Amino acid sequence: MGRLEYFSIIAPDMGRIFRFMGFVTLLPLGVAAYFEEWDMLVPMGLVPLIFVLLGSALLTIPRPPREARLSVAFTAVALIWFTAAVIGSVPFIVGLHMPVTDSIFEAMSGWTDTGLTLLPDVDATPKTLLFWRSFMQWLGGLGIVAFTVALVSRSGLTQRGLYRSEGRSEAFMPSVVGTGIAMWRIYGIITLLSIGLILLSGVPVWDAVNLALTAIATGGFTVHSEGIPYYDSALLEFLLVPVMLAGAMPFKLYYLMYYKRKASFFGDRQAVALLSLALIGIFVLFGDLIFLSGIDAFSAFRQSVFMATAAITSTGFQNTSPFTWPTVTTLYLIMFMLIGGSSGSTAGGMKISRVLLGLEGLVWWFKRIFVSGKAIVPFRHEGRTVQRNIAEVEVSKNMLIIILYFLTVFVGTIAVLHFETPTMFESSNVIFEVVSAFCNNGISTGFVNPEMSIGAKWVFIFVMWFGRLEIMPVLVLFVGLIKGFD
Amino acid sequence: MGRLEYFSIIAPDMGRIFRFMGFVTLLPLGVAAYFEEWDMLVPMGLVPLIFVLLGSALLTIPRPPREARLSVAFTAVALIWFTAAVIGSVPFIVGLHMPVTDSIFEAMSGWTDTGLTLLPDVDATPKTLLFWRSFMQWLGGLGIVAFTVALVSRSGLTQRGLYRSEGRSEAFMPSVVGTGIAMWRIYGIITLLSIGLILLSGVPVWDAVNLALTAIATGGFTVHSEGIPYYDSALLEFLLVPVMLAGAMPFKLYYLMYYKRKASFFGDRQAVALLSLALIGIFVLFGDLIFLSGIDAFSAFRQSVFMATAAITSTGFQNTSPFTWPTVTTLYLIMFMLIGGSSGSTAGGMKISRVLLGLEGLVWWFKRIFVSGKAIVPFRHEGRTVQRNIAEVEVSKNMLIIILYFLTVFVGTIAVLHFETPTMFESSNVIFEVVSAFCNNGISTGFVNPEMSIGAKWVFIFVMWFGRLEIMPVLVLFVGLIKGFD
Ligand SMILES: [K+]
Ligand SMILES: [K+]
The missing domain is CATH 1.10.287 (Helix Hairpins)
Structure with a gap:
């Protein structure tokens, strides 16, 4: 099949998603109006415009009748994220006169919930653009949850075989549209709860909204150049911990909790592992900081709780620079970053499910080495x-x-x-x-x-x-x- | 099965090997006599003594009748190497009054063909002990080849399944005893050829013998504190290159060449990959050194040829310190160290066969992603x-x-x-x-x-x-x- 023909399979799906994004991304225009940043209307307005035009153009492409393949879904999602980064960069180019590369970097860091930034001066950036960064992270977070869920329940890459083999239907939501609506509702509720929680620390509403959007998405952008230390509030840091953890939990749990009214956090192995890892991380960092750095106990506690959670949930907030830390502590941090949060959450990294499955494979193989001859060792999952x-x-x-x-x-x-x-x-x-x-x-x-x-x-x-x-x-x-x- | 009962299965095999080592390790006593280092006779003589006594003791343990399991072979070989390091440390403790830990480190570095050293002053060390280091590397090199070959042809961990599935018998030697004798002969011949080759550079016989023993074993010990730069001879360095490569080739090839009179170097994928990797390594290092370090072309050529070969064959000789190099060049070096030489050779690292199989697995999986539905993609090996x-x-x-x-x-x-x-x-x-x-x-x-x-x-x-x-x-x-x- 030729490349063009192949892309014509993907085009209508991409078109629908882009047109939808065109409507959603109208929201930052409201922020521009509220803060009366009229010069941001055009730079920001270009985003929904381009999304809608591109989406409509793609929808005109006739879709050839062909069976769905896993590679089609993969190609589509890769292209969607890249295109979104290019379109998302426009406000930075037009509104802030940032270089094109830096702007695409900023938008990619937004959509992918990474949180690295090339903004020359965050404090001096118009509020519309700051909101756009937070909003990209929030949308990107839900986007990746939807993609993972769709993959598991439809085309079935990640561990589907493990479930199907037991005759158990993993389809925890009936359709992608249904998934979409349920997801939006749950995500919205959690975000509102997070805003409320963060407001308890006494930060202004503007800060609370942005922090909630980027914390639940485990994105990590902030609206001040200094980042979290700007607020110098231990209370805020402790309040952000549950929000970051919520973002790194498998979203399936929220669905089950909301629609089936059953809370099963401790029945889910990813959730249990995430909390255990966070506790281990806090314990290790605290010990290292006390014994190797010699800072006072409260500072060590505050730093270890916040940094361990920020690392393992892949949020990336910092209340200190880890480069004042001993090297060995930094290596633990790298390990936590690599593991990351749950699959089916907004978090990044290898994912806990993948690490657990790797360990199970290791144990399985070990058992087979110890068992003599042709005895069969079953794989337990x-x-x-x-x-x-x-x-x-x-x-x-x-x-x-x-x-x-x-x-x-x-x-x-x-x-x-x-x-x-x-x-x-x-x-x-x-x-x-x-x-x-x-x-x-x-x-x-x-x-x-x-x-x-x-x-x-x-x-x-x-x-x-x-x-x-x-x-x-x-x-x-x-x-x-x-x-x-x- | 209890741990003691388990070890009684292994004991006789270990006993036989230790008693054999007791006879082989008499050789360094000849070196002591030749150089009239009479005070080294006792420290060095303890090694064969302990090996023989321990071996005989183990042989008296009655072996319970039980089927062989893979875990038995594994446990035995792990214990053999560790015991050999402990016994091998005795001459350094007794003859050189080195700390126990440092001595075990030195012997482990010898038997494992690593080549890191904790000797306080190599130049001031008695020749008997220097020969003991080289000899441990030489024996350890053959030891690991024998272990790998025995594993492939008998108990069959590494990739046996891949061969058996084709109904092809991988037993390239009829029995372990037969393997042993054939191996010793071939290894001896290659070592003698290497000594001759190295003598062409004009170094003394003493140096040539030690360099040949540690180069063919890809061990890397030298008899001077300065290492290879001591000789300051580009000719020696170029002559060592084929010896190191010979040590990292699959020894199966030598067997086939010697007994079946067919040379099939270019039919063996590990051999081809090893040479290709060496060429790539030389090319990359040369480019990096020319463009990033700005040293002259001949020095760059000499350093890149020698260091790339030393790294990929896991010999570890150095004709320069890589820490004068740009960071990116050092990272390439780490990559080459990790890959290592062929399996079934004296080299260390992950082994080329393992990397190749990993790549095949990757390609296989890719093909399966692209193919629609239930179409079967065969695995080619x-x-x-x-x-x-x-x-x-x-x-x-x-x-x-x-x-x-x-x-x-x-x-x-x-x-x-x-x-x-x-x-x-x-x-x-x-x-x-x-x-x-x-x-x-x-x-x-x-x-x-x-x-x-x-x-x-x-x-x-x-x-x-x-x-x-x-x-x-x-x-x-x-x-x-x-x-x-x-
Ligand atoms: K992040
Ligand atoms: K070595």
């Missing part, structure tokens, strides 16, 4: 026995993805170093920054800054995109572009 | 189609091992950093050194030195042991010790 051949496929796919994560960090770091010669920043800072971008985390050493070379900026843009979609969609797009889609 | 369920198992095991490699580097680095607070050495140097020890490579930043804390030294001892046996044997030993062998 979530308390059930899985058919052997299905287990092999799922374990193996999972391992591949994990290896691709490590490889990407490696290749990304080498690529950045080919563009930048680190004099001030040692190489381990570059690795840290690549992991942070790739896992859509956003904790930064300061290496990512507007002075960086254009090449390095594009590596980071690519790495954020690659990581948000968990590698395969972008890889499939590139392989398809190069080798054709057959 | 070495030009043949492999049964699907076998392919799944092998691909999945392979991925697990690769992930364990990355994990070990991570955990090892964190462990070292808990014992050492790097002030002079930045954290990326620690990662480099852990990779170098783990992949039995031995290229060093200078971080490993006698001043290091005892804890860090033990982490390195463990990591060398873990890496040489390719993870599983040591892991099985520990899991068995903790959870029992059932």
